[in-house]
Amino acid sequence: MMQPTVAIDVEFRNVAKSFGAVVAVDNVNFQIPKGSFFTFLGPSGCGKTSCLRLIGGFEQPDSGEILIASESVAQVPAYERHVNMVFQHYALFPHMHVAGNVGYGLRQRRPRMSAREISKHVADSLALVRLSGYDGRRSWELSGGQQQRVALARALVNKPTVLLLDEPLAALDRKLRKDMQVELKNLQREVGITFVFVTHDQEEALSMSDRIAVMRDGKIVQEGSPTDLYSQPLDRYVAGFIGQSNFIVGTVVEAGDQVTIKTERSVLFRAPKSKVAKSLLAGDNAVVAIRPERISLGNKHEAGVESFAGRVAQVTFLGDQTEFHVETEQAGRLLVRMSSGHASFVSGDPVIAYWKREAGLALLNE
Amino acid sequence: MSLPTFLLLAPATLWYLLLLVAPLVIVAVFSFGARAPEGGYAPAFTFEQYSNLPTRITPFINTLKLASLGTFFGVLIAYPLAYFLATRATARLKSILVALIIVPFWTSFLIRTYAWVTIMSSRGIPAILIRLGLVNELVLLNTPFAIVLGIVYNYLPLMTFPIYVSLERLDKRLLEASKDLGANQLGTFLQITLPLSASGLVTGSMLVFILLMGEYLIPALLGGGKIFFVGNALVDLFLQSRNWPFGSAVAMALNFIMLIIVSLYLWLTARLSGEQRQAVSLL
Numbered sequence: 001m002m003q004p005t006v007a008i009d010v011e012f013r014n015v016a017k018s019f020g021a022v023v024a025v026d027n028v029n030f031q032i033p034k035g036s037f038f039t040f041l042g043p044s045g046c047g048k049t050s051c052l053r054l055i056g057g058f059e060q061p062d063s064g065e066i067l068i069a070s071e072s073v074a075q076v077p078a079y080e081r082h083v084n085m086v087f088q089h090y091a092l093f094p095h096m097h098v099a100g101n102v103g104y105g106l107r108q109r110r111p112r113m114s115a116r117e118i119s120k121h122v123a124d125s126l127a128l129v130r131l132s133g134y135d136g137r138r139s140w141e142l143s144g145g146q147q148q149r150v151a152l153a154r155a156l157v158n159k160p161t162v163l164l165l166d167e168p169l170a171a172l173d174r175k176l177r178k179d180m181q182v183e184l185k186n187l188q189r190e191v192g193i194t195f196v197f198v199t200h201d202q203e204e205a206l207s208m209s210d211r212i213a214v215m216r217d218g219k220i221v222q223e224g225s226p227t228d229l230y231s232q233p234l235d236r237y238v239a240g241f242i243g244q245s246n247f248i249v250g251t252v253v254e255a256g257d258q259v260t261i262k263t264e265r266s267v268l269f270r271a272p273k274s275k276v277a278k279s280l281l282a283g284d285n286a287v288v289a290i291r292p293e294r295i296s297l298g299n300k301h302e303a304g305v306e307s308f309a310g311r312v313a314q315v316t317f318l319g320d321q322t323e324f325h326v327e328t329e330q331a332g333r334l335l336v337r338m339s340s341g342h343a344s345f346v347s348g349d350p351v352i353a354y355w356k357r358e359a360g361l362a363l364l365n366e
Numbered sequence: 367m368s369l370p371t372f373l374l375l376a377p378a379t380l381w382y383l384l385l386l387v388a389p390l391v392i393v394a395v396f397s398f399g400a401r402a403p404e405g406g407y408a409p410a411f412t413f414e415q416y417s418n419l420p421t422r423i424t425p426f427i428n429t430l431k432l433a434s435l436g437t438f439f440g441v442l443i444a445y446p447l448a449y450f451l452a453t454r455a456t457a458r459l460k461s462i463l464v465a466l467i468i469v470p471f472w473t474s475f476l477i478r479t480y481a482w483v484t485i486m487s488s489r490g491i492p493a494i495l496i497r498l499g500l501v502n503e504l505v506l507l508n509t510p511f512a513i514v515l516g517i518v519y520n521y522l523p524l525m526t527f528p529i530y531v532s533l534e535r536l537d538k539r540l541l542e543a544s545k546d547l548g549a550n551q552l553g554t555f556l557q558i559t560l561p562l563s564a565s566g567l568v569t570g571s572m573l574v575f576i577l578l579m580g581e582y583l584i585p586a587l588l589g590g591g592k593i594f595f596v597g598n599a600l601v602d603l604f605l606q607s608r609n610w611p612f613g614s615a616v617a618m619a620l621n622f623i624m625l626i627i628v629s630l631y632l633w634l635t636a637r638l639s640g641e642q643r644q645a646v647s648l649l
C-alpha cells in the first residue's frame with residue numbers, strides 16, 4: 001500500500017469507539033503518511049469527527065491502538081499531544097483579541113517563551129493566513145472567513161506534527177469555500193505539516209486531498225488517492241458518493257475480465273470488472289457504474305460501444321456543461337453530462353445514449 | 367409618550383417615587399437638620415450631623431468587614447458549587463441540588479436562623495462532638511464563625527446562581543480548544559473558565575456585598591449582638607435615642623458607600639462585557 005520509507009504520522013490499529021449503543025468508530029485501521037493531506041469523507045454521523053477527536057485525545061478508544069509519529073498515545077493527554085485542531089465552529093476565545101488567541105498555545109510552553117518571541121511568531125502566523133494587522137481585533141469583529149483563518153493561525157503557530165481540521169469550510173459561503181480550498185491546500189504544501197481533514201463534501205475532498213478515506217457507519221469503506229477512488233470505486237456506495245454515477249443493475253451471465261450482464265429487461269451488455277473489488281461470478285447480482293460525463297448522446301447506434309435507445313426527459317443547462325436525463329427502455333433513467341457546445345437535444349427528442357465499454361465498471365450489487 | 371407606554375410605566379414610577387425617592391429626599395433633608403429637644407427632627411440647615419460622623423466610624427468599619435468577609439467566604443463556597451452544578455453534575459443531580467439550595471428559603475428567615483441558634487448552642491453540635499470525645503470543649507454560638515456561617519448560608523443562592531448562569535453559558539468547546547493548545551486543567555481554568563465567568567462572579571459578589579451592608583440581624587442572633595454594625599447604629603439612633611437627623615446622616619453615608627460600590631460594579635461589568643472587554647488573564 002505505502003512504501004516503507006515514508007514516515008507515518010498517524011496510525012490507527014483496530015480502533016473502536018462507542019457512545020452507549022452507537023458504534024461511532026468500528027474497528028478502523030489506517031496510516032497517514034507524513035506531510036500528506038488526508039481526508040475523512042462520509043455523510044453526517046458516520047464517525048469522522050470521532051476519528052479526529054480520538055487523534056486529538058478528546059476521546060479515548062474502547063479498544064485498539066493509536067500512534068502519533070510512531071508512538072502510542074494511549075497515556076498522553078490532549079494537552080501534551082503534538083497535534084492541533086481547527087474546531088468545527090472555530091472556538092475562538094471571546095475574551096481575547098486575535099493576537100491573544102493566536103499566541104495562546106505559545107504562552108502555555110514551559111519553559112516560558114519570551115513575550116517578544118511570542119509576538120514575532122504570532123505576527124508570522126497571521127501573515128501566513130494573510131491577516132497581518134488584525135492583531136487587536138475581536139473575534140466578533142471578524143467575518144466567518146477571517147475567524148476561520150485565525151483558528152488556522154492559532155493552530156499552526158504551534159508547529160504541530162499533525163493538524164486536524166473538522167469541516168473547517170462548512171460554515172462559509174460557496175465562493176469563499178472554493179477560495180479557501182485552494183488556499184488551504186497551498187498552505188499545507190507551504191508548511192509541510194500533515195493535515196487530517198474532515199468533510200462530507202466529496203468535491204472538497206477530491207480537490208484537496210492526497211488520500212481519502214471514505215467512511216460509512218463508523219467503518220472505512222475504501223481508502224486511496226482521489227483518482228483511485230474516482231476510477232476504481234470498491235462498491236456502489238463509494239461510486240455514488242465520490243462523484244455521480246449511473247447504476248444499471250442486472251445478473252452476471254459470463255464472468256471474466258469483461259463481464260457480460262443481463263439487465264432486468266433481458267438486454268445483454270458488457271463492462272470491465274473492477275480491479276480492486278471482489279470478483280464477480282456467473283449468477284451474481286451486479287451493478288454497472290457509469291459516470292455521467294462518460295456517456296454521449298447521438299442519433300444512431302454505433303459499432304464497438306454500449307448503447308441504449310431512449311428519449312430526453314429533462315435538460316439542465318449548467319454553463320459550460322449540459323445535463324440530460326434520458327429515459328431508456330432497457331436501462332431505466334440515465335444521467336448524461338456533455339459539453340454544452342456538443343449537445344443540441346431538447347426535451348422529448350429520441351436519442352441513443354452510448355459509451356465506450358471501458359467507461360463502465362461492473363461491481364457486486366450488495 | 368403614548369398612552370400604553372404611560373400606562374405600563376405609571377405603576378412602577380409611582381411606586382418608586384413614593385417608596386424610594388420620597389423617603390430618600392426626606393432622609394437627605396433630615397440629615398441637614400437638628401434634633402428636636404424631645405427627640406425627632408427640628409428644621410435647620412447645618413453640617414453638624416455630618417461632622418459628627420467620625421464618632422460612628424466603628425460600626426462602619428465593622429459593617430465593611432462583615433460585608434467583605436461574608437462576600438469572600440460566599441465566593442469560596444458558591445464558586446465550586448456553581449462550577450460543579452454547571453460542569454460536572456448530571457441533569458438529575460443538578461435539579462436535586464438546585465432544589466436543596468432553594469427549598470430552605472421557603473421557610474421564614476427568622477425560623478431558619480433560630481434553627482441555627484439551636485444547632486450551634488451548647489446543647490447542639492458541640493454537645494454531640496463532646497459526647498463523641500472528638501473535642502473537650504467547643505463554643506460555636508456567639509463566635510465570628512457562627513456569623514460567617516449564618517451569612518454564607520443565607521446568601522448562598524444569591525451568590526451561586528449568577529455564577530452558575532455564567533458558567534452554564536460558557537461554550538464547552540473553548541475548554542477543549544484550550545487543552546488542544548497545550549493548557550492543562552488548571553491553566554484552562556485560570557485562563558478561560560475564570561475570566562469568562564467573571565461577570566457572574568462580580569454580579570453575585572455585588573448583590574451579596576450590598577445586602578450585607580444593611581445586615582445586622584444575623585450577627586445579632588448568631589453573634590450574640592456584641593458587635594455594633596451600621597444597621598444597629600441606625601436602629602439605635604432612630605428608635606432609642608430618637609436622634610433622627612444624625613441617624614439620617616449615618617444613613618446617607620451608608621448610601622454613599624453603596625453608590626460607590628454599585629458604580630464600581632457597573633464599571634467592572636462594562637469592562638467585562640462591553641466593546642472594551644480586555645483579556646482578564648490571571649496568569
Ligand SMILES: Nc1ncnc2c1ncn2[C@@H]1O[C@H](COP(=O)(O)OP(=O)(O)O)[C@@H](O)[C@H]1O
Pocket residue numbers: 019020022023024042043044045046047048049050051
Ligand atoms: N459524545 C457523544 N455522545 C453520544 N454519541 C455521540 C457522541 N459523539 C458522537 N456520537 C455519535 O457517534 C456517531 C458518529 O458521530 P461523529 O463522529 O460526530 O460523526 P460525523 O462527524 O461523521 O458527523 C453519531 O451517531 C453520533 O451521534
Ligand SMILES: [Mg+2]
Pocket residue numbers: 045048049050
Ligand atoms: Mg462531524
